[in-house]
Amino acid sequence: MINLTVNGQPVTVPDGTTVLQAVRAAGVELPTLCYHEGLAPYGACRLCMVVITAPRHALVASCAYPVEEGMVVETNVPEAATARHLALEFLLSRCPQSDVIREMAAKEGITTSRFGAPPPERADELCVLCGLCVRVCREAIGAAAISFIGRGMERRVGTPFDVQSDACIGCGACAEICPTGAIKMEDQGNKRILHTWHTTVELHTCPQCGRFFVPEPMSFLKEMFPEIEDLWALCPECRQQRAARQWIEQRATSPV
Amino acid sequence: MNKLEGPFILVNPERCLGCHTCELACAAAHTTAGNIIGAVLAGEKLYRRNRVVQVDSVKLSTQCRQCEDAPCVRVCPTGALYRTETYTAVDQRLCIACRLCMMVCPFGAIHVATTEVAGREKAAAFKCDLCVDRPGGPACVEACPTKALSLKYPTEVIHQATQAAARQFLDALESQKQLASSQ
Incomplete structure (x- = not known):
C-alpha cells in the first residue's frame, strides 16, 4: 500500500494505482474524456492535469502517472487549474456543438474559448480525438478495424481508405465508449450500420422469434465456444426460454 | 458441508406463479437505496438480472447459472467479468459494452443497458451476482412469496x-x- 496526500487529505491506495485513481478515491472530482478503467492509460485529453509538489514538482496527466510513497497531489492550485482550463478551451473551440464538452467546461467556469470557432465544414464536429474507440477496438476487441488517419489539423479516426471494414466485428464497443457520442451506429432490419466507419455488418435472425441479434462477423466465437454452437443465432430471450424448457424436462425425468 | 463449491439459484416451476416479484426484488436490491421507493425518489434506473419466462403453460424465473468455467468470463476482453471461487460477477467500471458475453452466454443471462457507474452514464453488462454484498443473501430468494426460489449448494x-x-x-x-x- 502507498500513502499519499491529495489536497491535504491523506489517502492510502494499492501499489500500481494511478494518481487519477487515488484522487478519485479521495473523493475529489477531476474531469476526463480519454480515460477508461478497462483500457491502458493514454493521456490524450489533458483534462486530468494535476500538480505534484513532492517528491518532485511536476504538472502531470494524473491518468497516466503512477503514485509514489509520500506523494503530494494538488488539484486546485492555479497551475493545475490553468492547464485544465486551457485544454477545455481547446476542446470547446473544436467541438462547440458537443453538450458533453459544454457541460464539462461550464462546471469549471468556462463558457467561451479564446481560440474561436471551427471552420464551417467542421461546425458540428463531436470527435475530440481521445482515441478511446481506436484503443478499445485494438486493445480490447483485437480487431483494429479503425485507427487514426492524417496529421495535425487533418487528424481523424476512420477505417483504412474510409471504405467498408473487413476487420470490424460489429460489436459496437466504439460507439458505446465514445464520450461525446460522435460515432453513429444504428440497427436497420438485419443490418447494423456503423455510419461513421462506412461499414455495414449483417445480423443473424433468431430462428425462434425472428429478432435480429448476432452480428455475422462474430461467428468465430462459435469455434472458440463449442458449447454454444447449437444455440448460436438465438437471441438472449430465446436462450432463456430454451434453458427453462430444458430444466422443466430434466425435472420431469429425474426429480431432485 | 463444503460451502466453497459455488451455490446457484434453483427454481421450482411447480411453485412459481409468474408474479415477477423476484424481478422487482432483484432490481431494487442492486440500487443504492436498496428498495424501490428509494430508487424511484433518487431517480435511479432499475434493472433486473433475472427474468420470468413462460414455457407452454409453466412459468419460471431464469438467471445466471454461475458456471464454473464460465464462457462470459473467458470471452471478456477487459476482465470486467470475473469468477471467484463461488460466483461470477461483472465489474461495470471495466465493461466496454462489446456484448461478447451476451453472445456466448448459453442461458441468455446477461444483458447490456445504460446505467450510472461511478458517477458517469455508460453502457455496461448486467448479470446476477447472487447478491454477494447483501447480508440476507439473494433478494429474489428472500422475496419469492411461494418459496419457488432457493439458493442451493x-x-x-x-x-x-x-x-x-x-x-x-x-x-x-x-x-x-x-x-x-x-x-
Whole structure:
C-alpha cells in the first residue's frame, strides 16, 4: 500500500494505482474524456492535469502517472487549474456543438474559448480525438478495424481508405465508449450500420422469434465456444426460454 | 458441508406463479437505496438480472447459472467479468459494452443497458451476482412469496439425493422382510 496526500487529505491506495485513481478515491472530482478503467492509460485529453509538489514538482496527466510513497497531489492550485482550463478551451473551440464538452467546461467556469470557432465544414464536429474507440477496438476487441488517419489539423479516426471494414466485428464497443457520442451506429432490419466507419455488418435472425441479434462477423466465437454452437443465432430471450424448457424436462425425468 | 463449491439459484416451476416479484426484488436490491421507493425518489434506473419466462403453460424465473468455467468470463476482453471461487460477477467500471458475453452466454443471462457507474452514464453488462454484498443473501430468494426460489449448494443437493436413495433402499428392505432375513 502507498500513502499519499491529495489536497491535504491523506489517502492510502494499492501499489500500481494511478494518481487519477487515488484522487478519485479521495473523493475529489477531476474531469476526463480519454480515460477508461478497462483500457491502458493514454493521456490524450489533458483534462486530468494535476500538480505534484513532492517528491518532485511536476504538472502531470494524473491518468497516466503512477503514485509514489509520500506523494503530494494538488488539484486546485492555479497551475493545475490553468492547464485544465486551457485544454477545455481547446476542446470547446473544436467541438462547440458537443453538450458533453459544454457541460464539462461550464462546471469549471468556462463558457467561451479564446481560440474561436471551427471552420464551417467542421461546425458540428463531436470527435475530440481521445482515441478511446481506436484503443478499445485494438486493445480490447483485437480487431483494429479503425485507427487514426492524417496529421495535425487533418487528424481523424476512420477505417483504412474510409471504405467498408473487413476487420470490424460489429460489436459496437466504439460507439458505446465514445464520450461525446460522435460515432453513429444504428440497427436497420438485419443490418447494423456503423455510419461513421462506412461499414455495414449483417445480423443473424433468431430462428425462434425472428429478432435480429448476432452480428455475422462474430461467428468465430462459435469455434472458440463449442458449447454454444447449437444455440448460436438465438437471441438472449430465446436462450432463456430454451434453458427453462430444458430444466422443466430434466425435472420431469429425474426429480431432485 | 463444503460451502466453497459455488451455490446457484434453483427454481421450482411447480411453485412459481409468474408474479415477477423476484424481478422487482432483484432490481431494487442492486440500487443504492436498496428498495424501490428509494430508487424511484433518487431517480435511479432499475434493472433486473433475472427474468420470468413462460414455457407452454409453466412459468419460471431464469438467471445466471454461475458456471464454473464460465464462457462470459473467458470471452471478456477487459476482465470486467470475473469468477471467484463461488460466483461470477461483472465489474461495470471495466465493461466496454462489446456484448461478447451476451453472445456466448448459453442461458441468455446477461444483458447490456445504460446505467450510472461511478458517477458517469455508460453502457455496461448486467448479470446476477447472487447478491454477494447483501447480508440476507439473494433478494429474489428472500422475496419469492411461494418459496419457488432457493439458493442451493451442489454438495447439499448431492447429499440430499444420496439420503433419499438410502431411505428408499431401507424402505424397500422393510417391505420385504424375508429378503432382509435371508441375508
